[in-house]
Amino acid sequence: MSLPHILLGLIAEPMSGYAIKQEFDTKLGHFWFAELSQLYPALKKLEADGLAESTAGPSSKGPPKKLYRRTDAGREELLRWLASEPGVLPIRHPYLAQVFFLGASKNPASTLAFFRELKQRLVATVQRLNAVEAGWASEDPRYPDELPEDEFYVQMTLTAGLAVHTAYCAWCDDCIARIQRRFSLA
Amino acid sequence: MSLPHILLGLIAEPMSGYAIKQEFDTKLGHFWFAELSQLYPALKKLEADGLAESTAGPSSKGPPKKLYRRTDAGREELLRWLASEPGVLPIRHPYLAQVFFLGASKNPASTLAFFRELKQRLVATVQRLNAVEAGWASEDPRYPDELPEDEFYVQMTLTAGLAVHTAYCAWCDDCIARIQRRFSLA
DNA sequence: GTTATCTATATAAGTATTTATATAGTAATA
DNA sequence: TATTACTATATAAATACTTATATAGATAAC
Numbered sequence: 517m518s519l520p521h522i523l524l525g526l527i528a529e530p531m532s533g534y535a536i537k538q539e540f541d542t543k544l545g546h547f548w549f550a551e552l553s554q555l556y557p558a559l560k561k562l563e564a565d566g567l568a569e570s571t572a573g574p575s576s577k578g579p580p581k582k583l584y585r586r587t588d589a590g591r592e593e594l595l596r597w598l599a600s601e602p603g604v605l606p607i608r609h610p611y612l613a614q615v616f617f618l619g620a621s622k623n624p625a626s627t628l629a630f631f632r633e634l635k636q637r638l639v640a641t642v643q644r645l646n647a648v649e650a651g652w653a654s655e656d657p658r659y660p661d662e663l664p665e666d667e668f669y670v671q672m673t674l675t676a677g678l679a680v681h682t683a684y685c686a687w688c689d690d691c692i693a694r695i696q697r698r699f700s701l702a
Numbered sequence: 703m704s705l706p707h708i709l710l711g712l713i714a715e716p717m718s719g720y721a722i723k724q725e726f727d728t729k730l731g732h733f734w735f736a737e738l739s740q741l742y743p744a745l746k747k748l749e750a751d752g753l754a755e756s757t758a759g760p761s762s763k764g765p766p767k768k769l770y771r772r773t774d775a776g777r778e779e780l781l782r783w784l785a786s787e788p789g790v791l792p793i794r795h796p797y798l799a800q801v802f803f804l805g806a807s808k809n810p811a812s813t814l815a816f817f818r819e820l821k822q823r824l825v826a827t828v829q830r831l832n833a834v835e836a837g838w839a840s841e842d843p844r845y846p847d848e849l850p851e852d853e854f855y856v857q858m859t860l861t862a863g864l865a866v867h868t869a870y871c872a873w874c875d876d877c878i879a880r881i882q883r884r885f886s887l888a
Numbered sequence: 889g890t891t892a893t894c895t896a897t898a899t900a901a902g903t904a905t906t907t908a909t910a911t912a913g914t915a916a917t918a
Numbered sequence: 919t920a921t922t923a924c925t926a927t928a929t930a931a932a933t934a935c936t937t938a939t940a941t942a943g944a945t946a947a948c
Contacts, residue, residue, distance in 0.1 A: 517906090517934075518796045525803035534896050547798035549791055554935060556898060577895045577944045591806070598807045602820040603796025605735055606905085610704045610789025612733035616859045617711035619852030620777070621784045627855075634788040661880060666805030668884070669813075673802045676873050683869035687862050694847060698854070703904075703936090720926050740905060742928060763914050763925045792935085 519550060519558055520567075521597040524590045527568060530583035533559055543670070546645060546677035559584050567593055615691075624699035628692065635688040642681045649674060705736060705744055706753075707783040710776045713754060716769035719745055729856070732831060732863035745770050753779055801877075810885035814878065821874040828867045835860060 522544070526536055536559075537552045562568035567590035573581040586594065611634055618627050652671070653659040660671045696702065708730070712722055722745075723738045748754035753776035759767040772780065797820055804813050838857070839845040846857045881887065 518799050522799050525806065547793060547795040549793050551936060579896050579942060595807060598800055598804060599812055602800060602816060604823055607733060607735050609733040612859050612862055613704050613708050614784055614788060615855055618784060618855040621781055626785055630788060637790055661884065669801055669804040672877050673798050676798055679869045679873045680866055683865045687865045691858050698847065737906060765912060765926050
């Protein structure tokens with residue numbers, strides 16, 4: 517169960533649920549997904565468990581913010597998680613599950629379309645991550661190995677996202693070529 | 703929601719819940735995880751929805767098997783899923799989430815241990831997948847491009863697993879080297 | 889000036905998943 | 919013959935997650 521720990525990691529400084537959602541959709545987006553409606557009760561539970569505390573904050577737009585910050589107990593719980601085993605489960609990759617059964621469709625043309633659509637999405641992700649990296653590198657001359665320690669590890673997850681999505685892109689190209697060859701398609 | 707569709711994919715021929723769990727732990731293990739206690743109600747629901755039907759089968763050991771097989775309606779639902787968009791969400795990679803916050807630990811030695819432990823697990827997965835591939839290639843001279851169509855796509859998921867886990871291994875090595883350099887650790 | 893968009897929090901209902909537990913037969917092991 | 923291990927199904931309870939919906943202020947577009 518990683519979500520509460522991820523939240524504890526994020527709220528080193530006071531943050532609103534809404535701001536946290538934006539972090540998920542940008543910085544954490546290539547390895548974690550969460551709905552906003554999932555974050556509010558999760559934050560509330562951290563507070564109930566004494567791992568976080570909240571303060572009201574002013575908002576430039578809209579209703580007042582509720583800012584959460586981790587307590588010392590919350591920081592300890594975070595450290596426990598970081599010192600525990602690397603979490604490898606559960607793995608769930610919907611599109612690979614689809615590929616696994618693609619033979620049932622008996623329709624090479626639509627299968628090819630599936631892979632092309634997938635490739636497009638993967639390329640878009642690689643491009644987005646590349647842009648993030650380029651921006652970061654141009655803003656901070658310490659990039660990547662002289663970055664402050666916390667950013668040093670954040671940067672590693674960016675590298676991981678790039679490496680893996682690039683590998684998936686190459687795999688996708690290979691699948692497309694093999695399907696074209698096998699079924700004489702263009 | 704992919705699980706019901708994966709089950710529909712698997713039960714082209716009659717299969718018991720227990721046998722399905724073994725498929726998850728072997729063939730599908732590198733891209734999907736499911737608990738046995740999740741499979742039984744999921745199969746029951748497919749039957750209730752008219753997408754599968756069950757028959758009692760004899761068992762060599764233990765209580766009688768309950769064999770599920772998809773109906774025509776189930777096959778149609780499977781095809782609908784295969785023709786839909788490639789599923790890219792939700793993504794959840796627990797160990798990358800841990801890496802993201804590793805800076806909070808302020809303990810390069812334990813961080814290094816984390817990556818070494820992770821590397822070990824990744825290598826074990828790559829070795830397992832390599833062994834599967836080697837066995838398959840030696841058993842069937844049609845491997846990989848002349849395989850029957852359904853196995854052709856199954857093989858692609860194996861290729862994906864190998865490509866991605868190999869990329870993660872290289873990334874892990876890189877992270878280890880960077881941490882060693884930065885903190886003068888061996 | 890009305891609509892759309894963005895900020896911001898929240899809850900209800902439904903679905904999915906995990907953990908714990910129960911049952912029971914067979915076979916090998918100690 | 920007692921224990922362990924494997925096959926096999928199943929459910930209850932708890933937790934996690936998704937989808938739909940509600941509220942409301944501020945700003946920008948039309």
